[in-house]
Amino acid sequence: MSADRITRRRFLRRTLLGGALLTLGGTLLRHASGYTLDPAIAARLRLLSQKEYLILAAICRRMLAPDEGGAASPDEIEAALVIDGYLAGLPEAITSDVRALLHLVEHTPFLFSLRFARFTRLDAAAQDAVLEGWATSRIDLRRRGFQALKALAMLGYYDDPRTFAILDYTGPMLPQALP
Amino acid sequence: MTGRVRSGRELTADRELTCDLAVVGTGAGGGMLIADAPRAGLKVIAVEEGAYRTTKDFTQRERPMLSELFQDQGARTTDDGGVAVLQGRGVGGSTVHNTNLCKRIPDPILDHWADSLGLDGWRPGEVAADFAAVEERLHVSAIEPEKINRNNDALLRGMRELGWRGGVLQHNRRGCAGSGFCELGCAFDAKENVLKILLPEALAAGAEVWADCRAERITVAGGRASGLIARALVDGRPGPKLTLRARAVALAGSAVGSAALARSSALPDPYDLVGRNLHLHPGAAVAAVFDQPVEGWMGIPQSVECTEHIDFLPSSPPRIWIVPAFAPPIGFAAMLPGFGASHMRRLRQYRHTAVLVAMLHDESAGRVTARSDGRPSIAYRLGRDDARALTAGLAACARLLLAAGAKEVLPPVSSVSAVRGEADLQAIADHGARFGDPPLTGVHPMSTLPMARDPRRGVTDGEGRWHGLPGAVRRRWQPVPDLDRRTAADRHLHRRAAGGACQGGCDPDHPEILTSLRWVAA
Numbered sequence: 001m002s003a004d005r006i007t008r009r010r011f012l013r014r015t016l017l018g019g020a021l022l023t024l025g026g027t028l029l030r031h032a033s034g035y036t037l038d039p040a041i042a043a044r045l046r047l048l049s050q051k052e053y054l055i056l057a058a059i060c061r062r063m064l065a066p067d068e069g070g071a072a073s074p075d076e077i078e079a080a081l082v083i084d085g086y087l088a089g090l091p092e093a094i095t096s097d098v099r100a101l102l103h104l105v106e107h108t109p110f111l112f113s114l115r116f117a118r119f120t121r122l123d124a125a126a127q128d129a130v131l132e133g134w135a136t137s138r139i140d141l142r143r144r145g146f147q148a149l150k151a152l153a154m155l156g157y158y159d160d161p162r163t164f165a166i167l168d169y170t171g172p173m174l175p176q177a178l179p
Numbered sequence: 180m181t182g183r184v185r186s187g188r189e190l191t192a193d194r195e196l197t198c199d200l201a202v203v204g205t206g207a208g209g210g211m212l213i214a215d216a217p218r219a220g221l222k223v224i225a226v227e228e229g230a231y232r233t234t235k236d237f238t239q240r241e242r243p244m245l246s247e248l249f250q251d252q253g254a255r256t257t258d259d260g261g262v263a264v265l266q267g268r269g270v271g272g273s274t275v276h277n278t279n280l281c282k283r284i285p286d287p288i289l290d291h292w293a294d295s296l297g298l299d300g301w302r303p304g305e306v307a308a309d310f311a312a313v314e315e316r317l318h319v320s321a322i323e324p325e326k327i328n329r330n331n332d333a334l335l336r337g338m339r340e341l342g343w344r345g346g347v348l349q350h351n352r353r354g355c356a357g358s359g360f361c362e363l364g365c366a367f368d369a370k371e372n373v374l375k376i377l378l379p380e381a382l383a384a385g386a387e388v389w390a391d392c393r394a395e396r397i398t399v400a401g402g403r404a405s406g407l408i409a410r411a412l413v414d415g416r417p418g419p420k421l422t423l424r425a426r427a428v429a430l431a432g433s434a435v436g437s438a439a440l441a442r443s444s445a446l447p448d449p450y451d452l453v454g455r456n457l458h459l460h461p462g463a464a465v466a467a468v469f470d471q472p473v474e475g476w477m478g479i480p481q482s483v484e485c486t487e488h489i490d491f492l493p494s495s496p497p498r499i500w501i502v503p504a505f506a507p508p509i510g511f512a513a514m515l516p517g518f519g520a521s522h523m524r525r526l527r528q529y530r531h532t533a534v535l536v537a538m539l540h541d542e543s544a545g546r547v548t549a550r551s552d553g554r555p556s557i558a559y560r561l562g563r564d565d566a567r568a569l570t571a572g573l574a575a576c577a578r579l580l581l582a583a584g585a586k587e588v589l590p591p592v593s594s595v596s597a598v599r600g601e602a603d604l605q606a607i608a609d610h611g612a613r614f615g616d617p618p619l620t621g622v623h624p625m626s627t628l629p630m631a632r633d634p635r636r637g638v639t640d641g642e643g644r645w646h647g648l649p650g651a652v653r654r655r656w657q658p659v660p661d662l663d664r665r666t667a668a669d670r671h672l673h674r675r676a677a678g679g680a681c682q683g684g685c686d687p688d689h690p691e692i693l694t695s696l697r698w699v700a701a
Contacts, residue, residue, distance in 0.1 A: 172239030
């Protein structure tokens, strides 16, 4: 593996800063608002800001995009809320990285994909392309960032018994394990 | 006299207690110590960072169990995020979530330790009785053939077809219901582990355990360890201080936690050895789809090993240990390549999928340090030779699965989407390993507190007494005696030992327990 001389956090901060400076100076500044969340959901957030939640929910929709099989949507499962609850129990050193990562995904489609809109404003195909760019990036820490987001999305979704049918999974043996 | 498990949540104000022996950590090493030390007449108090959970708490659900049983809720990684590091947290440590594999340290390793490190009493003949005693105490036995599930059977078939070396493993479990949720804690209390065997013995003998208390600093007075300062954790936030005044302190908080604590405490380390030389046994998983149902989540997760690609010889490239490693849905979905609709389509084959993991006995060495808040920082980067060995191991997994009858193999590398025949295998080996590609997980952190007679080579002697801190920090509760890595021979023998100690799941009981026993006896 190639040697990285910068740490993950430093990368996130520097790239976030650079991306923010570039984008906030132009198009993004005009679209900096507009993160409006259902108050009922906002009231249930434990860690993430409303903006961070909306970014995460958008990522989950693409990470967990259903195939033809009629699976429950991540919104139905409330995957992003589940993830927020999980993150709330983690050390700040980890959650600050995750939060920075969310902002980075949101505000760097221009930087990495030449798309002049933030992630949450892109259509599904463009969002997939952005995520694919993260997954296959030449930059080590972007790939790791993708994996972290993917792992979180899976955690928010596949612990719910409503998803077990997708897997043809019999689930826990303990009756009390299921709601 | 009867001890008890208490919680830091009970503390409403700072408190000070006195004991003979203060123990940090209640996993495989600490568990044996708190069970045996009271029998030697010592008053023992242990602190444990995590909570005290028992069988009724083990719900077989991944997300809550990740939060309850693992450090950082399963989200611990190396500093750069390159390797996920899974470690236990809670009373019982990793013995709560491991898969119960038990292996002895190979004889050549023991001889090497004795010869090169000056460790007395470690010859095979000198420890065989200790191994046997521990095995009897923890009811270690071979897995019965009828309990080998279809995921493990795929590995057996593959080895048989290829003529590769391997076999059935030994476990410490009794009354196993075959639920397959070993890694989320056993709801059927079938694990002969700290919770079931050693903790009851410890409490009966009068030991006291404080859960939800994180050790912050070992105190030193007059050139000796004088106790430790711990902090209650209430919903993850620091609470009142718990001070233990003790005649001796035992570090049994894992290669990561113990090293970080030793550094936070500024224990004597004139040769800058503490925390260096970290090894993780990083591994990556290879999935394969079969026509017939596998249902790998049912039954004992790891009952078979393949040792064809590990020869334990110095400087030898083959250093891959292969075992089945089926995961519940979250872990499986996170491991499976891709995302979105195509990812979900592949997940629909979950029931027909078998998974093997190639685990690397790594030569790459990392370092554990302590952050300003005392939490560990883990620096680790896989070296080129290790990366090459790892991808060769992934190709070996794929070959085994094809030989077992898989119709398609899904390697965890971005350059190869699927393998359907021998011709595709070379592409996996050629992939090399880039950062995060394949994704790596390390479940066996080790080697950060070396043991050697010479203080220039180890921070403790062969009995675990900390050099330069006489009669004080007596034991480094690593799974195996760690070696100075100056020679290739040392490295390989160490890896072999570590592999023997740690294979399978996250926590092999024996060597740690062995050293604990010997310490108590001393």
